[in-house]
Amino acid sequence: MRILIAAAGSRGDVAPYTGLGAGLREAGHDVTLATTDAFAPLVREAGLEFRSLPSRPQARHEVEGRRALMRTATAFVTELGQGFADAVDERTDLLLLSTTTAPLGRHVAEAMGIPAIGAYLQPTAPTGDFPPVVMGTRSLGRLGNRAAGRFALRMADRVYTEAVSALRRRLDLPALAPSEIRRRQERAHEPVLHGFSTALVPRPSDWRTGLDVVGTWWPYVAPERRLPAEVEDFLAAGARPVFVGFGSMAAGHGERLSELTVQALRRGGLRGIVQAGSAGLAGDGDDVLTIGDVPHALLFPRVAAVVQHAGAGTTAAALRAGVPTVAVPVTADQPFWAGRLAAIGAATDPIPFASLTAERLADALGRAVRQQAYTRAASVAARHMATEDGVGAVLQALG
Secondary structure, eight states: EEEEEEEOOOOOHHHHHHHHHHHHHHTTTTEEEEEEEGGGHHHHTTTTTEEEEOOOOOOTTTTTHHHHHHHHHHHHHHHHHHHHHHOOTTOOOOOEEEEHHHHHHHHHHHHHTEEEEESSSSOOOOSSSSOOSSSOOOOOOOHHHHHHHHHHHHHHHHHHHHHHHHHHHHTTOOOOHHHHHHHHHHHHTTOEEEEEEETTOOOOTSOOTEEEOOOOOOOOTTTTTOHHHHHHHHHHHOOEEEEEEEETTTTTTTHHHHHHHHHHHHTOOOEEEOOOOTOOOOOOTTTTTEEEEOHHHHEEEEGSOOOOOHHHHHHHHHHHHTOOEEEEETTTTTTHHHHHHTTTBBOOOOOGGGGEEEEEEEHHHHHHOOOOHHHHHHHHHHHHHHOOHHHHHHHHHHO
């Protein structure tokens, strides 16, 4: 089967699909991953064909208001829809669509007569169990949570309305609002597979048939991949260090974050591995090592704790390694994942990014590293995750 996976966003929104794609390829399928050019090396390293999608402009959250961000998002998804139509050809047998690309890809699937399956990294369907992932962690009660979930979907429809109109015109399809497409999808119980662990988010009992939580899709790591020699040397030189990284978040805050991170580590008498990321974190001294990108799957099992922004992928990687987390959520779905980690006991209470200080970080790290309850909870989750087979579930869905 010729499968095209479409994903857009940050590295954390794309990397899991390299592992999913590699697993499907190993099962005998011909797999292409369509995403932005920045991630072409990840795609090709996994042995997948790459196709280009338009890149999202970098939004400056500090200066742009909500309306400006909405306009930016609307313009981006309109361009993304046109790029999506270019990326799909008549040889494609199946589309696997991420949360971001699904509202566009289903129109391409309709026009070309290609089956499509949602492959999401976040829960988006309304449920009474928790509020929408983009609206914080405070429960509004079962009725309130479901109402908020429906409202969040209507807000997403607004972002995609212009893009859907333009895409359907290009594809010679009759005009149809995003909300109607979504209702049609729900009535047909079209499948959506969610690539996260039930250790973090059990499948809500009030979800419709066809919505399933299948386990995490792990970013591809080549079998021969090893940690750099400098990392191995640092790990061997003393006690287990703490990992600190914010991935593609916190650009422009590198100096402040670097300073308070080093202060917190030294206040707690801890060694640290600091990942530069988009923020450009850096630390000096024999007790701190600054690194670039390394596979979390190789590094996290060898650290004492993980300080991170609570992106879905980093959250899952820390749990898989059985190590506790100090979550510092920045935006979007990160407060949701930070709250889930704390709820299962595998993390300290989240520290909102705007409230982060060296004192708060040092206190949280002291508890995460020295109170064994956090490690035990993370280990329980790790054992649960080891029983899940996210790629196998997708293969089963393919029939």
